[in-house]
Amino acid sequence: MNRYATPSSQIYDVIGIGLGPFNLGMAALLDSVPDVTSLFFEKEKEFNWHPNMLIEGTTLQVPFLADLVSMADVKNHYSFLNYLQEHNRLYQFYFYEKFHIPRKEYNHYCRWVSEQLGACQFGKNVRDVIPFEKEGEQLYQLNVMDEETQTMKSFFSRNIVVGIGTVPAVPEPFHQHLGSTVFHTSDYLANKNNIGNQSVVVIGSGQSAAEVFLDVARLQQEFGGRLEWYTRSKGFFPMEYSKLGLEYFSPDYTDFFYKLSQQKKDELIKEQDLLYKGISAETISDIYDHLYERSIGNEQPPIHLQAMTEMTDLEKNYDMWKLKGVHRIKNEPVIAEADIVIFGTGYKPAVPTFLNKMKEWVKWDAYGRFHVKRGYGLDTALQGDGEIFIQNGEIHTHGVGAPDLGLGAHRNAVIINQLAKREVYKVERKNVFQTFESHQPVKQPQF
Numbered sequence: 001m002n003r004y005a006t007p008s009s010q011i012y013d014v015i016g017i018g019l020g021p022f023n024l025g026m027a028a029l030l031d032s033v034p035d036v037t038s039l040f041f042e043k044e045k046e047f048n049w050h051p052n053m054l055i056e057g058t059t060l061q062v063p064f065l066a067d068l069v070s071m072a073d074v075k076n077h078y079s080f081l082n083y084l085q086e087h088n089r090l091y092q093f094y095f096y097e098k099f100h101i102p103r104k105e106y107n108h109y110c111r112w113v114s115e116q117l118g119a120c121q122f123g124k125n126v127r128d129v130i131p132f133e134k135e136g137e138q139l140y141q142l143n144v145m146d147e148e149t150q151t152m153k154s155f156f157s158r159n160i161v162v163g164i165g166t167v168p169a170v171p172e173p174f175h176q177h178l179g180s181t182v183f184h185t186s187d188y189l190a191n192k193n194n195i196g197n198q199s200v201v202v203i204g205s206g207q208s209a210a211e212v213f214l215d216v217a218r219l220q221q222e223f224g225g226r227l228e229w230y231t232r233s234k235g236f237f238p239m240e241y242s243k244l245g246l247e248y249f250s251p252d253y254t255d256f257f258y259k260l261s262q263q264k265k266d267e268l269i270k271e272q273d274l275l276y277k278g279i280s281a282e283t284i285s286d287i288y289d290h291l292y293e294r295s296i297g298n299e300q301p302p303i304h305l306q307a308m309t310e311m312t313d314l315e316k317n318y319d320m321w322k323l324k325g326v327h328r329i330k331n332e333p334v335i336a337e338a339d340i341v342i343f344g345t346g347y348k349p350a351v352p353t354f355l356n357k358m359k360e361w362v363k364w365d366a367y368g369r370f371h372v373k374r375g376y377g378l379d380t381a382l383q384g385d386g387e388i389f390i391q392n393g394e395i396h397t398h399g400v401g402a403p404d405l406g407l408g409a410h411r412n413a414v415i416i417n418q419l420a421k422r423e424v425y426k427v428e429r430k431n432v433f434q435t436f437e438s439h440q441p442v443k444q445p446q447f
């Protein structure tokens with residue numbers, strides 16, 4: 001039975017729920033803002049960013065400047081460059097000469113930041129967020145379970161920032177089979193020891209699927225086994241990474257996108273998959289090189305890649321899994337068998353259960369999604385100034401930059417300025433060379 005502790009009497013200006021990179025970045029940026037009181041809760045015991053995808057040799061897909069703070073405050077103590085200096089790695093990084101840092105090092109950097117911030121509390125599971133009014137002020141009560149002592153305590157805040165991130169997306173027909181031999185890439189390293197010389201099918205065509213495919217291929221080169229890779233996409237295509245293409249991950253494009261109708265936004269998102277769902281050119285090159293080297297002397301490694309193919313069903317066939325699908329262009333059936341099936345099918349936003357008691361106040365769109373205001377606060381029926389801000393749950397309202405680490409510090413700057421009711425961090429209005437709005441030529445003066 002749960003034991004209840006005495007509620008905290010302090011009213012915080014903001015409480016963050018979840019400590020992924022975005023809320024951790026907010027905690028870091030707020031550390032030097034004494035007039036905004038804050039607290040951040042995370043149910044896990046410590047910071048760990050996608051721990052089961054910290055595959056050896058993998059890197060971030062954004063430059064190191066997309067750390068927790070630099071794009072809002074390059075002089076901040078919690079910048080990645082200061083982390084390097086504190087760990088006597090500046091010269092090593094200087095000679096490393098790469099913008100994209102190892103994913104393992106990014107995780108270590110974030111852990112270094114989290115360990116210095118007293119506002120960050122781990123092992124604290126937020127169960128409920130309940131709105132109430134006190135002396136004419138809109139507040140939120142958070143009921144928080146201490147995972148170690150199993151005691152519940154209530155905290156009070158004027159604002160909430162939800163930063164729990166997205167959840168693994170596995171197609172509905174396959175949910176019932178999830179386990180140690182059928183799993184999402186987010187559980188890859190936890191199950192890697194089961195692979196050995198087994199036959200493996202990877203499904204999906206994004207970065208995670210590609211990284212897992214390559215890691216399994218290298219593993220099987222040593223231990224044996226068969227490997228197949230399927231995607232319903234039209235090919236194993238690279239993510240858009242041209243310099244002008246990257247300008248879509250800017251505050252300027254977010255402003256343009258936000259002003260569009262929701263119908264136009266949904267249409268655009270469907271057309272922009274390769275801005276954020278493709279594979280890095282470097283990973284594609286590594287995969288090709290691996291296949292080339294294993295085929296020397298006309299060897300035929302037991303590896304099969306097939307695009308334009310959607311897997312629709314999975315069933316147990318004795319001691320193996322039988323996959324059924326269809327070739328989307330030829331409309332012909334496809335069948336595959338494997339010991340292990342790995343889904344690299346991406347992530348999706350989800351409404352957290354701690355907001356269940358908020359649902360009647362939150363405004364939803366026709367698809368059951370949050371309606372998020374330009375300043376990242378939820379549109380609700382509540383009165384007062386208190387906001388529930390959303391981190392990485394607004395791609396449908398703010399565009400493809402929502403999950404991008406490079407825009408995290410900017411979004412936090414926008415939110416912090418609202419919390420402080422002043423310009424704590426400067427928010428630039430012109431950041432790119434191109435214009436997304438329709439261009440109106442400037443009239444020349446007549447003489």
